[in-house]
Amino acid sequence: MRQWSTSFLMPHSAVSTENRALIILNQPFSVALFDRLWNFCKWHCCGDGGANRLYDLFENPEVEDGATARTFFLPELITGDLDSIRDDVKEYYVSRGVRVIQDKDQYSTDLMKCISSLEEKEKSEGRGQYDIILLGGMSGRLDHTIHTLSYLHKLRKSRQRTFAVSDDNVGWVLDEGEHIIRIDHQVLGPTCGLLPVGIDSTVLSTTGLRWNLTNNESSFDGLVSTSNHLLPEEEMVWIKTSKPIWWTAELKKC
CATH class of the missing domain: 2.60.120.320 (Thiamin pyrophosphokinase, thiamin-binding domain)
Structure with a gap:
């Protein structure tokens, strides 16, 4: 019998120690939902245009001492075919040491490329699977939603837990x-x-x-x-x- 929990959606005051990966897709989401998910994931990845969504989330740049809100939310990786990420967004994250990897394979989607990168990370660490949380994937274009439904249906054979979250x-x-x-x-x-x-x-x-x-x-x-x-x-x-x-x-x- 499989047991499931959405504890990652609960408001918390401490950072999670569990292995969770957040994959940000190119769909709208609220600051409140993002903030709740980001803090409880160890690894953060943007699928191509998802980097635009993350960048644009922080319209109020200045926090203190010249720092910006964006500075505190840097993903470990941005990947995909990179046909959607804006030049200014790409330049910003590259300048702050974020890995940006282009994968031109037209037979895999940006979501698939993100998960492939996570699986490479898991293999190198040798410590088991991360739970995957997709931010986006169930709103906007119908064909994108169907892809999410289809891909997670297939992933059940190889992944223990993959969640899709929208507002x-x-x-x-x-x-x-x-x-x-x-x-x-x-x-x-x-x-x-x-x-x-x-x-x-x-x-x-x-x-x-x-x-x-x-x-x-x-x-x-x-x-x-x-x-x-x-x-x-x-x-x-x-x-x-x-x-x-x-x-x-x-x-x-x-």
Whole structure:
């Protein structure tokens, strides 16, 4: 039985010691969400135009002694085909020692290139996998969203935990089998969904939801459990699925 937690979304006062990697994609996000995620990830990477998003997040440059807010949020890596990053953004991060690596492979996306770089880092460290948190990937262009859904569906075979986060939602793939999800009501809810994406159908059973399922078949041609609700009195949701599905939960405003 797999256990899941979104503790990385909780407001904290200390820096996390867990291995988490933040990958910033080229989609809008709030300062509040960014700040919460950045502080709880050990490794930070921008996928091409994601560097523009990070740079533009800090419109108020001056903090103290000539330093800027941007100075405190330097990613370890910017990578992709670099067709989206602006010249001024690239020059800024290069001048501050950030590695900027161009990968012209047109058969892989910027997201795929970021994860490939992380896997090289993991291999060199030899200390196991990082949990991956994608900032973006579920808003904006539909084809980008579909790519995120598809790629994370595939990654379930090789990665232990990969989450996609936007200002509105957090989501990830539940592989076939049983799962326990710890519900942090301070940041999640009330709505949630179990989505049969990338499969013909699955058989679902749940506890801890307002509208639970008991060996119900779910498919795009049939039942899809959208707009389900988390119950305030329940701290856990149990899900059993015969095939991989997407789990999504609404995020409260930071």
